[in-house]
Amino acid sequence: MRADFPGLAGGWHYLDSAATAQKPQAVIDACTAALGRDYATVHRGVYARSAEMTLAFEAARGKVAGLIGAPANELIFTRGATEAINLVAYSYPAKGRVLLSVLEHHSNIVPWQLAGWQVDVCPLTADGRIDLDAAEAMLTAEHTMVSLAHVSNVLGSILDVPRAAALAHRVGAKLLLDGCQAVARLPVDVVALGCDFYAFSAHKLYGPTGIGALWGRAELLDAMPPWQGGGAMIDRVTFERTTYAAAPQRFEAGTPAIVEAIGFGAAANYVQAIGLAEIHVHEAALVAQLRGELRKRNDITLFGPEESAGIVSFAMDGVHPHDLGTILDEEGVAIRAGHHCAQPLMDHLGVPATARASFGLYSEASDIAALMAGIERTRRIFG
Numbered sequence: 269m270r271a272d273f274p275g276l277a278g279g280w281h282y283l284d285s286a287a288t289a290q291k292p293q294a295v296i297d298a299c300t301a302a303l304g305r306d307y308a309t310v311h312r313g314v315y316a317r318s319a320e321m322t323l324a325f326e327a328a329r330g331k332v333a334g335l336i337g338a339p340a341n342e343l344i345f346t347r348g349a350t351e352a353i354n355l356v357a358y359s360y361p362a363k364g365r366v367l368l369s370v371l372e373h374h375s376n377i378v379p380w381q382l383a384g385w386q387v388d389v390c391p392l393t394a395d396g397r398i399d400l401d402a403a404e405a406m407l408t409a410e411h412t413m414v415s416l417a418h419v420s421n422v423l424g425s426i427l428d429v430p431r432a433a434a435l436a437h438r439v440g441a442k443l444l445l446d447g448c449q450a451v452a453r454l455p456v457d458v459v460a461l462g463c464d465f466y467a468f469s470a471h472k473l474y475g476p477t478g479i480g481a482l483w484g485r486a487e488l489l490d491a492m493p494p495w496q497g498g499g500a501m502i503d504r505v506t507f508e509r510t511t512y513a514a515a516p517q518r519f520e521a522g523t524p525a526i527v528e529a530i531g532f533g534a535a536a537n538y539v540q541a542i543g544l545a546e547i548h549v550h551e552a553a554l555v556a557q558l559r560g561e562l563r564k565r566n567d568i569t570l571f572g573p574e575e576s577a578g579i580v581s582f583a584m585d586g587v588h589p590h591d592l593g594t595i596l597d598e599e600g601v602a603i604r605a606g607h608h609c610a611q612p613l614m615d616h617l618g619v620p621a622t623a624r625a626s627f628g629l630y631s632e633a634s635d636i637a638a639l640m641a642g643i644e645r646t647r648r649i650f651g
């Protein structure tokens with residue numbers, strides 16, 4: 269499969285797929301055709317090329333929705349997971365208290381703060397999972413939303429979604445899942461999971477940047493007012509009174525990211541053809557292998573649970589993660605070093621930053637071997 273990914277040419281050991289995934293040729297080709305020989309606007313044109321582009325754009329919506337088991341009319345294209353969460357934070361009509369967790373990405377914290385929600389924070393278990401026993405004790409009838417990462421971008425911890433949904437629904441709250449890391453690593457069926465909203469980005473799913481999606485139950489989307497105005501989201505405009513299109517168009521003001529949507533659809537097809545269950549098993553095996561290798565050393569602290577979806581965070585005694593990352597880069601190994609947009613989690617772990625290795629469907633044992641060799645070289649440099 270590595271041959272499908274031109275970004276991996278030259279034997280680069282890319283261990284930063286949680287930040288963004290490399291793109292398969294199928295996605296690049298879909299984008300190239302959409303930007304080139306097939307290019308035209310969508311939804312407005314009366315000429316054949318535009319009508320075809322509209323069909324392709326809407327077909328992409330169907331493919332992306334299908335990936336998470338949703339109907340196309342419940343899937344809104346956004347700029348990414350960040351915009352998807354902002355959309356709900358601003359537009360959900362019953363703004364009240366939201367329950368988040370310590371491990372959330374900033375994009376699942378700051379929108380709620382900005383939009384004026386009262387934020388409560390669920391703690392973690394000792395091994396770095398969202399503590400749903402604590403959530404159960406914290407949730408009250410004042411909570412109208414629970415918004416949690418399906419998979420942590422730092423620890424790889426996987427949320428027990430059916431239980432989280434049951435807890436939220438018991439107090440009358442809705443459950444939004446930040447699915448940014450999950451959707452590329454686990455089979456996701458939003459109906460079976462029982463959540464109410466699902467947010468994710470194409471670029472972590474082997475698709476283009478600049479586009480993502482929000483899924484929401486039709487009855488919830490129908491009750492939400494638009495949050496950005498412009499073309500394409502209206503029914504009728506006068507200076508006296510404007511009425512709006514139905515969802516999902518009501519939430520897609522302006523010319524959409526046409527090329528990116530088509531690439532997003534191609535990415536959904538690509539991962540579906542391989543199978544997310546297979547991808548998960550592959551990445552889980554790599555996680556087990558890497559954690560085992562790291563545990564053999566006495567200078568490494570491992571964070572997060574054993575069962576993690578493709579992501580391993582760790583610290584090396586006496587070496588700042590940035591220094592480790594820089595030395596590894598000289599060896600052709602790319603890891604992430606930093607706070608991973610999860611500063612409250614860093615505070616909780618008591619570290620300013622972690623080193624993070626994250627896998628994709630193209631990762632393999634040689635990536636781990638190169639990482640371990642780089643860690644050993646770093647040890648020799650730092651003594």
Ligand code: PMP
Nearest residue numbers: 348349350373375421446448469
């Ligand atoms: N949530 C999680 C768990 C993430 O990993 C990320 C990306 N690092 C985001 C949200 C934000 O995604 P984007 O920047 O693509 O909107």
